[in-house]
Amino acid sequence: MPDATGLELLAQDLRDRDADTVLDTLFFRDRATIIVDPAHNRDALTGLRDQGYSFLASVHGVDYYPEEPRLGVLYELLDMKRVDRITVKARVHTERPELPSVVDLFPTADHQEREIYDMFGVVFSGHPDLRRILMPEDYEGHPQRRDFPVGGEPIIFTYNEKLIPGWLEGQ
Numbered sequence: 001m002p003d004a005t006g007l008e009l010l011a012q013d014l015r016d017r018d019a020d021t022v023l024d025t026l027f028f029r030d031r032a033t034i035i036v037d038p039a040h041n042r043d044a045l046t047g048l049r050d051q052g053y054s055f056l057a058s059v060h061g062v063d064y065y066p067e068e069p070r071l072g073v074l075y076e077l078l079d080m081k082r083v084d085r086i087t088v089k090a091r092v093h094t095e096r097p098e099l100p101s102v103v104d105l106f107p108t109a110d111h112q113e114r115e116i117y118d119m120f121g122v123v124f125s126g127h128p129d130l131r132r133i134l135m136p137e138d139y140e141g142h143p144q145r146r147d148f149p150v151g152g153e154p155i156i157f158t159y160n161e162k163l164i165p166g167w168l169e170g171q
Contacts, residue, residue, distance in 0.1 A: 002084055007032040010086065014047045021047075033087040038069075041090040042100040045075060049105060053077035053086055056106035061116035065146035069093045071120055075102075092122060101127035119144035 004027040021040040026033040036044040055078040062072035069091040101124040114133040121142040
């Protein structure tokens with residue numbers, strides 16, 4: 001992976017293409033991250049692909065609750081010749097969580113973007129088949145958001161069976 005100087009050189013190359021693309025860089029625990037403006041996310045990924053980072057290893061969704069912009073999408077890119085790895089991070093607001101799809105640039109993003117859409121609610125404009133992949137189509141909400149209500153059915157043990165309403169009445 002690039003060192004701190006290499007990260008800044010990559011970021012400068014992206015800035016030379018478009019000054020508004022890169023918001024910040026982060027080199028922490030030997031991991032290089034470029035933080036990009038969501039509107040220029042696709043441009044940054046295209047620029048890095050042209051510089052040799054042609055393999056999209058994974059795409060992740062993140063919820064930074066309670067911060068805003070709250071939702072993040074992280075792209076892990078690899079340069080297979082130099083055996084380098086770099087992360088590209090874009091953050092979007094919950095009011096309009098939208099990013100351009102990169103499926104045409106990196107076909108491996110297809111199901112990963114669908115999963116992020118399903119679990120976090122980030123809409124990838126231009127995606128060829130953006131629909132739920134893990135949850136039912138009529139499911140409401142996005143279960144990986146940190147403010148999603150945690151619930152479910154109570155687990156019944158002998159010590160709490162009298163505390164569960166209706167449990168003993170059904171026998």
